[in-house]
Amino acid sequence: MKREKYNPNKRINNKIGLYAFLGIMSLVFICPMLFTIISSLKQNNEIFSNPFSLPKVFRYENYIVAWKEANMSKYFLNSIMISLATVIILAIVASMAAYVLARFDFKVNKYISIFFLLGMMIPMHTILVPVSYLIGRLGLKNNLVALVLLYVAFSLPFSIFVLTNFMKGINLSLEEAAIIDGAGYFQIYTRIILPLSVPAISTISIFNFLGAWNNILFPLLFINDDRLKPISLGLLNFSGERGSEYGPLMAAIVITVVVPLIIYLLFQEKVEGGLAAGAVKE
Numbered sequence: 001m002k003r004e005k006y007n008p009n010k011r012i013n014n015k016i017g018l019y020a021f022l023g024i025m026s027l028v029f030i031c032p033m034l035f036t037i038i039s040s041l042k043q044n045n046e047i048f049s050n051p052f053s054l055p056k057v058f059r060y061e062n063y064i065v066a067w068k069e070a071n072m073s074k075y076f077l078n079s080i081m082i083s084l085a086t087v088i089i090l091a092i093v094a095s096m097a098a099y100v101l102a103r104f105d106f107k108v109n110k111y112i113s114i115f116f117l118l119g120m121m122i123p124m125h126t127i128l129v130p131v132s133y134l135i136g137r138l139g140l141k142n143n144l145v146a147l148v149l150l151y152v153a154f155s156l157p158f159s160i161f162v163l164t165n166f167m168k169g170i171n172l173s174l175e176e177a178a179i180i181d182g183a184g185y186f187q188i189y190t191r192i193i194l195p196l197s198v199p200a201i202s203t204i205s206i207f208n209f210l211g212a213w214n215n216i217l218f219p220l221l222f223i224n225d226d227r228l229k230p231i232s233l234g235l236l237n238f239s240g241e242r243g244s245e246y247g248p249l250m251a252a253i254v255i256t257v258v259v260p261l262i263i264y265l266l267f268q269e270k271v272e273g274g275l276a277a278g279a280v281k282e
Contacts, residue, residue, distance in 0.1 A: 033257075040250035047246050059247060066252040070242065074227065075234030076255065082144060082230055083212040086151040087205045090159050093152070095201060098163030099189050103175070113164065119157030124217070135222055142225045150222075151212045159204040166200035167193060202267055210260050231256050 039047045040062055042055040066072050101113055131150070140146035170193065178188050194201075216232040223229055229237070238252050 036250050036253050036257075040247060040254050042247055044244075044246050047250075062247040062251040063255070065245075065248040066238070066255060070234070070238045070248065070252060071226070072231065072234055072238070072252055072255055075229055075231040078144070078228060079213055079231040080259075082148055082151070083209045085148045086155070086212040087209050089148065089152050090155055090208050091201050091205055094156060094159035094163050094204065095194060095197060096189070097156075097160050098167055099193055101160070101164045102167035103193075116157045116160045120161065124154055128217075128221070132221060141222050142228055143222075144228055147218055147222060148212075150218050151208070151215065155204075155208045155211055159208065162204050163197060163200050166197055170196050206263060206267055209263060213260055 035051060038052065038054065041058045041060065043059060046053075046055055097116075101109060135141060135146060138146075174192055174196075175188050178192055183191070213230075214232060215230075216236065219230050219233040220236075223233065226237075235252055235256050239249060242248060
């Protein structure tokens with residue numbers, strides 16, 4: 001059987017094609033954000049006459065209008081509190097559940113794992129009616145705690161799935177050595193498992209933060225009080241009230257996306273490392 005000759009030109013051409021494709025895709029994703037940032041510093045007539053040109057006069061007052069007059073500051077703080085509470089509760093609950101499923105062998109272990117896996121397969125929209133009925137019956141509308149618990153419930157299966165796979169890859173000899181030294185299960189969890197699981201916890205935390213920050217469906221259904229609305233719902237209201245003021249509207253969009261963007265840029269290595277490490281067992 002003849003071996004195919006190594007062709008360096010073919011490899012170079014493949015790399016050029018790959019980089020060209022990645023460059024085009026980068027432009028596809030960067031251009032809308034660039035247009036939004038530039039437009040947030042313009043007046044309406046400048047936006048329509050020269051969409052991608054720099055503004056003649058940088059109108060920073062658009063951000064002041066969005067932040068103060070459109071009440072984006074209150075919506076921003078609400079979203080920060082909701083998202084952080086969701087992330088903290090999920091990190092604690094999911095890591096504990098994942099530790100049990102990954103390290104303890106008992107009869108119903110497999111069934112509990114399947115139960116959480118099934119939770120990932122149920123679309124959120126299919127259970128909106130019973131959830132809405134329960135929220136109404138329990139009088140939990142306009143309640144941020146109830147909203148956080150809804151986010152936790154729907155994000156828990158994915159978080160447990162990622163953390164369980166990651167913890168199964170942690171070397172058992174570390175725990176055996178800790179047990180010989182007299183450590184209990186809770187000490188092993190807090191001093192060995194949690195520190196080693198930081199990449200996976202960072203991964204699920206970023207996904208859960210983005211999910212809570214961007215979610216508009218639950219706030220739209222269960223939050224009517226303007227003082228409690230998150231930024232996603234505030235942006236929707238702003239678009240309806242001042243839809244013709246495109247400069248302040250673009251500024252409000254920039255305010256909305258800047259936090260998730262910064263968080264991902266700071267922790268993208270941990271996200272990629274957490275997802276990749278969970279697939280490798282030692």
